[in-house]
Amino acid sequence: MYHSTGHGRGAEQAPLLRPTIATIQSHPPPRHRHKRNGRHPVPVFSIIFTLILLLIVAFLAWDVSSYGHCYVTPLCRALSGRNGLEQTWWRNQGPYAPFRPLGPGGGKKGLPKGCEISQITILHRHAARYPTSSVGECLLSAMKKLENRDVQIPRRHPELAFLARTDLKLKAWDFDGLTDQGRKQSWISGRQVKQMYGSFLRNAEGIFTRSSGGERVVETSGYWLEGFRGERFKLRDVSKLPKVDLVIPEGEAYNNTLSVHSCPAFQNLSPKPSELRFSDLSPLLEPTLNRLNAVLKPRPALEMDDLVCLADMCGYDSQSKGTEWEGWSKWCGTFTKDEWEIFGHGKDLKRWYDLGETSRYGPTMGAGYVIELLARLTDSDVIDNTTTNHTLDSDERTFPKGGKRLFVDFGHDNEMLETISALGLLTEHRPLPTTSVPPKRTYILSRIVPFGARMVFERVSCKMGNWEPDPEAGSPLRDDQGNDGKRDYIRILINDKIESGNHPSCEFSGLANFGLCELDSFVDSQQFARQDVDWSICYEEYDETDENQRG
Known part of the structure; x- marks a missing residue:
């Protein structure tokens, strides 16, 4: 250029x-x-990269901890963070846990060749609900204290930051009523039962349904019937839902095996065993109570009753929104894993000491339903002097005599626990500890009576041919319906998991590996309900402190 x-x-x-x-x-x-x-040259990029990496590691460590919320879900599950947290939360919600099947279920699954179901009885708890009115009062009292806290958003406690934006007044909560998730859950249960027992139902004599008279129980039965009949799920007014064959009123004036309120000695017992036993455990929660009071500074300070009610918010709030499960509530992160184990064990021991196998009244109040069950299984009349309703149970229209039917009874969690105690199922080797949490808990309410729990009794008829599973049995084989070459068995499932009968003849049954117990052996094992139960104790004065002193 x-x-x-x-x-x-x-x-x-x-x-x-x-x-x-x-x-x-x-x-x-x-x-x-x-x-x-x-x-x-100054390595600025390396410093920035290192700082970012440290921040990411710190965030992930918090996220998979008991205080985190597992926003990075795959990593949490890989490290058993989220999965471990979810298991902890579910296990410790007691009777307020969402339903989870514990096994593959019944029907043809697991039955040996030559066996078929000849009768089914289902005892079904109502589905997910809001807190009862009494628990609601406790919750609102605790929430009022949290509203008046001095520390709105506590520093270094991100697990409590949600309190600044959550509804502490519970405005939309319908105490005592079903949640929409519970309604959908009921419908799903009915559909599942229809699918599970479809082959049996095609040749069955029909279905007979009963419900306790509580509104949430009746509503559960209505949505269940819609699912069972294959109808599309839709939120409806209770009056437009299908009706069960029989609704039994609740209350002290009625004999009702699905809602036992006719044992005045238990109803009037004060203090109840649960109150005495939990008072022994509650000191373990004092550090938790002190921590929340120190961090949030509520006015007035939270007390132990407030703390227990706030822990219930984990299960309740998780099931309060929409018809589908959307994950666990932020309330669940309020407590650590160790604290949750204390809360959960507290729920378990309360019900066990009130209604469990060694309680004074639990098995007695459950004996009536066991008698009704035995009458169905053996196609015979009800003979009982406890909680059964003689007027209803003596009428074929309100209590059909067994046969090849599906029976479904809708009730409450307490009655299910009483029935389990009377049957001798889920027995413990020793009393539940009241001053500590055992390292391996075996009596866990979330596995027994979660919302929507179901207990299934299958009568199974097996063609034995020339093989005799019971060497003590006579010959020829005949089942209770007079069919040569057959024998009747029973299989019990709790939330789709097989439970063995608590009797040597059941444990050593030739078909024990299939969860089957000879029906006659099972009937013999129910000595308590058939002969030993003493209903007169429900009308005697009794001091629970005497029982407490006996240990």
Whole structure:
């Protein structure tokens, strides 16, 4: 390229750049340029990267901890963070846990060749509900204290930050009523039972349903029937739901095996065993109570009753929104894993000491339903002097005599626990500890009576041929319906998991590996309900402190 040295046409053109030897020689290249000034460049990028990495690691460590919420779900599950938290939360919600099947279920699954179901009885708890009115009062009292807290958003406690934006007034909560998730849960249960026992139902004599008279129980039965009949799920007014064959009123004036309120000695017992036993355990929660009071500074301070009610918010709030499960509530992160084990064990021991196998009244109040069950299984009349309703149970229209039917009874969790105690199922080797949490808990209410729990009794008829599973049995084989070459068995499932009968003849049954117990052996094992139960104790004065002193 050139530039002009003049202004005329004949101006001389010269190169724009004209390097000379002198110029080049006057500026020799510096030696060892990379050592200029004797300093290294500052590694800014490395420092920033390291800081970001540390922040990510810190966040992930918090996220998979008991205080975190597992936003990075795959990592949490891989590290048993979220999965472990969810198991902890579910296990310790007691009777307020959402339903989870514990096994593959019944029907043809697991039955040996030549065996078929000849009768089914289902004892079904109502589905997910809001707190009862009494628990609701406790919750609102605790929430009022939290509303008046001095610390709105506590520093270094992100697990409590949700309190600043959550509804502490529980405005939309319908105490005592079903949640929409519970309604959908009932419908799903009915559909599942229809699918599970479809082959049996095609040749059955029909279905007979009963419900205790509580509104949430009746509503559960209505949605269950819709699912069972294959109808599309839709939220409806209770009056437009299908009706069960028989609704039995609740209350002290009625004999009702699905809602026992006719044992005045138990109803009037004060203090109840649960209150005495939990008072032994509650000191373990004092550090938790002190922690929340110190961090939040509620006015007035939270007390132990408030703390127990707030723990219930985990299960209740998780099932309060919409018809589908959307995950666990932020309330669940309020407590650590160790604290949750204390809360959960507290729920378990309360019911066990009130209604469990060694309680004074639990098995007695459950004996009536066992008698009704035995009458169905053996196609015979009900003979009982406890909680059965003689007027209803003596009428074929309100209590069909066994046969090849599906019976479904809708009730409450307490009655299910009483029935289990009377049957002798889920027995413990020793009393539940009341001053500590055992390292391995075996009596866990969330596995026994969660919302929507179901207990299934299958009568199974097996063609034995020339094989005799019971060497003590006579010959020829006949079942209770007079069919040669067959024997009747029973299989019991709690939340789709097979439970063995508590009797040596059941444990050593030839078909014990299939969860089957000879029906006659099972009937013999129910000595308590058939002969030993003493209903008169429900009308005697009794001091629970005497029982407490006996240990």
